[in-house]
Amino acid sequence: MLIQLNDINKSFSGTPLFEKLSLTINEQEKIGLVGANGTGKTTLFQMMTGTEGADDGVVSRQKGLRIGYVSQRFTVSHLSIVDYLHQSFSNLQNLQHQLRAYEEKMTDPAADLAHVMDVYGKLQQEFEDAGGYELEDRIISTLKGLGLGEKIHTAMTDISGGERVRVELAKVLLQEADLLLLDEPTNHLDLAGIQWLENYLKSTKTAYLVISHDRMFLDQVTEKIVEIEDGSIIEYPGNYSRYVQLKEARMAEIKKNYELQQKEIQRIKRMIRRYRQWGNEGGDEAFFKKAKELERRLSKITVVKPPQPPKKRLAGIDQASRSGKEVVTAQGIGKMMGEQLLFTESTFTIYRHERVAILGKNGSGKSTLLRLILGELSPDEGTLTLGSSIKVGYLPQTITFTQPDQRILDFVKEISPQEQKARQTLAHFGFYSEDVHRRMKDLSGGEGVRLYLLWLFHKEINFLILDEPTNHLDIYAREEIEELLSEYTGTLLAVTHDRYFLQKNFEEALVIADQKIYKESIDVLNDSSDL
Numbered sequence: 001m002l003i004q005l006n007d008i009n010k011s012f013s014g015t016p017l018f019e020k021l022s023l024t025i026n027e028q029e030k031i032g033l034v035g036a037n038g039t040g041k042t043t044l045f046q047m048m049t050g051t052e053g054a055d056d057g058v059v060s061r062q063k064g065l066r067i068g069y070v071s072q073r074f075t076v077s078h079l080s081i082v083d084y085l086h087q088s089f090s091n092l093q094n095l096q097h098q099l100r101a102y103e104e105k106m107t108d109p110a111a112d113l114a115h116v117m118d119v120y121g122k123l124q125q126e127f128e129d130a131g132g133y134e135l136e137d138r139i140i141s142t143l144k145g146l147g148l149g150e151k152i153h154t155a156m157t158d159i160s161g162g163e164r165v166r167v168e169l170a171k172v173l174l175q176e177a178d179l180l181l182l183d184e185p186t187n188h189l190d191l192a193g194i195q196w197l198e199n200y201l202k203s204t205k206t207a208y209l210v211i212s213h214d215r216m217f218l219d220q221v222t223e224k225i226v227e228i229e230d231g232s233i234i235e236y237p238g239n240y241s242r243y244v245q246l247k248e249a250r251m252a253e254i255k256k257n258y259e260l261q262q263k264e265i266q267r268i269k270r271m272i273r274r275y276r277q278w279g280n281e282g283g284d285e286a287f288f289k290k291a292k293e294l295e296r297r298l299s300k301i302t303v304v305k306p307p308q309p310p311k312k313r314l315a316g317i318d319q320a321s322r323s324g325k326e327v328v329t330a331q332g333i334g335k336m337m338g339e340q341l342l343f344t345e346s347t348f349t350i351y352r353h354e355r356v357a358i359l360g361k362n363g364s365g366k367s368t369l370l371r372l373i374l375g376e377l378s379p380d381e382g383t384l385t386l387g388s389s390i391k392v393g394y395l396p397q398t399i400t401f402t403q404p405d406q407r408i409l410d411f412v413k414e415i416s417p418q419e420q421k422a423r424q425t426l427a428h429f430g431f432y433s434e435d436v437h438r439r440m441k442d443l444s445g446g447e448g449v450r451l452y453l454l455w456l457f458h459k460e461i462n463f464l465i466l467d468e469p470t471n472h473l474d475i476y477a478r479e480e481i482e483e484l485l486s487e488y489t490g491t492l493l494a495v496t497h498d499r500y501f502l503q504k505n506f507e508e509a510l511v512i513a514d515q516k517i518y519k520e521s522i523d524v525l526n527d528s529s530d531l
Contacts, residue, residue: 001024002025002026002027002062002065002207003048003065003179004022004023004025004058004059004061005022005044005048005057006022006057006059006060007020007056008021008022008056008059009021009057010043010047010054011055017040017231018044018054018232019230019232021044021228022233023226025179025207026207027178028207029223030201030207030222030223031208031209031222031223031225031226032209032211032212032221032222033225033227033228034218034240034243034475036474036476037444037473037474037477041211042071045071045183045209045211047059048061048067048179049067049181066175066176066178067177067179067180068173068180070168070180070181071168074168076156077157078155078156078157080152080153080154081143081153081156081167082140084156084171085174086139088171088174088175089174092127092131092135095123095126095132096127098123102119102120139152139170140152142174143167143170145200146166146169146193147166147189147192148167151163166188173200176206177206178206178207179206179209180208180210181208181209181210182208182210182211184212186217189497190360190361190497191361191497194217194499201221202220209226213470213474214498214499215498216498218239218240219239219240222239223238224236225238225239225242225243227247254304254307255306255307258304258306258307261301261303265303268294271294272291275288275290275294279291323352323390323462323490323491324389325352326387327351327354327463328348328350328373328384328385328387329383329385330346330347330348330349330379330382331382332345332347332383333346333347333383333384333517334346334380334382335368335369335377336380337365343369343512344515346518347382348519350491350493351491352387353490353491354507355491355492355505355506356492356493356494356507356509356510356519357493357496357506358370358494358495358512359509359511359512360512364513365512366495367467369517370495373386374465389462390463391461391462392461393457394467395456395469397467397468397495401441401448403440404439406439406440407440408436408437408438408451409436411440412425412426415458425458426454429453430447444472448472461490463493464488464491464492467495468496469481469494469496478498481501482501486505492506506522509521509522509525
């Protein structure tokens with residue numbers, strides 16, 4: 001046993017988050033942690049590291065347990081990436097300082113050279129045993145795997161948020177922790193980075209617990225799924241796909257047991273009424289006694305809680321009249337960003353009804369290509385045109401609202417003035433009576449996406465463009481979007497690193513590689529292991 005949580009209770013502002021929650025993590029276990037946004041996944045991690053306490057219950061850790069934790073908040077550092085990673089190995093740094101000190105003593109004529117060499121040799125051996133001589137190579141290979149090989153000497157203050165996540169990931173992967181806690185590690189990785197991380201996790205013997213909404217990633221790297229449900233942990237053996245099957249079977253069993261129990265409860269209630277009626281009619285105390293016995297039996301029944309289907313949070317899309325056959329036509333396009341050539345001499349066409357994903361490594365020009373299609377940028381060479389009768393709807397990667405203090409209901413009334421209609425529209429997108437007076441600035445990432453989609457679909461679009469649409473959404477919301485998109489008959493274009501989402505919703509891809517854009521079938525990319 002590495003860590004054990006036993007009968008944990010936790011509340012925030014009087015609202016229970018965990019109730020009698022228990023979880024044990026053993027050596028070499030590979031576990032995925034799932035649950036809707038707001039169920040306490042990150043709080044559970046913080047309890048394991050000791051940064052958050054429990055109201056009741058016990059958190060037990062193996063003596064000397066070393067935890068490697070990739071959170072979503074980081075401290076500021078002005079070091080270069082490679083120096084920042086070296087700094088995390090304080091023991092090796094201390095040994096290096098001692099080695100240098102004894103190297104200086106070797107040049108001192110007054111020093112006892114035999115003693116100096118003896119100590120120096122022992123320090124060298126200790127440094128070697130601790131992996132000191134391989135550390136530089138391990139740092140470089142890990143950074144290359146995470147797509148940061150060309151930035152090892154870049155200052156931490158000069159890298160993007162996504163690159164910072166990858167540095168923190170490299171930091172915990174390099175340290176020989178007993179347990180890894182990974183909070184959404186794939187959020188800012190491109191496909192190559194995700195696949196590298198998958199290969200690492202599949203081969204490591206270190207135990208880990210990973211929070212992720214990336215279903216294919218969970219399929220690849222987990223052997224057990226634990227879900228936070230109603231404040232407790234439910235465990236399922238196997239990967240994510242197996243979890244889906246087992247949970248469906250469990251919900252069906254609970255529903256069956258609930259229905260059978262309700263029938264039994266109704267039967268007992270009918271018998272109680274009958275015995276009381278007979279007692280009143282005949283004045284026989286024995287009937288009242290039997291009625292009381294049945295009432296005591298009824299009071300001792302633990303009522304099965306029926307499974308609650310998730311609220312439907314997304315409505316259908318109102319679509320405009322169909323567009324022309326050719327939606328986007330690119331002829332020999334090229335684009336520079338600063339001194340970097342992103343792509344050149346690239347020709348492709350997106351046709352009506354096609355569902356196309358844009359794929360490529362981070363920095364290859366995916367977002368730039370979107371901006372060219374949206375008309376925000378012009379190509380440096382060639383031409384890019386939109387076809388006739390195109391009505392574009394665009395979901396950006398970073399969502400902002402112009403009036404952050406505005407109430408949700410007031411925002412929707414701008415497009416649907418009648419309050420009752422506005423409330424119904426909000427309900428279709430998962431905002432109910434208790435939500436409608438919240439301010440825009442208080443929305444979570446997933447709630448912001450849902451509200452933006454509400455506004456977007458009201459415009460009756462026929463060309464939908466999505467930039468990382470699932471980044472801030474839990475698995476349940478992603479599945480709702482997939483269901484919604486399955487009903488959408490217009491043209492679809494998206495940048496996404498979510499392979500499950502990608503394979504379920506797209507048939508074609510615009511691949512940016514080697515400074516070219518080429519169009520390819522998703523099936524072909526699957527067969528070539530490029531996804």
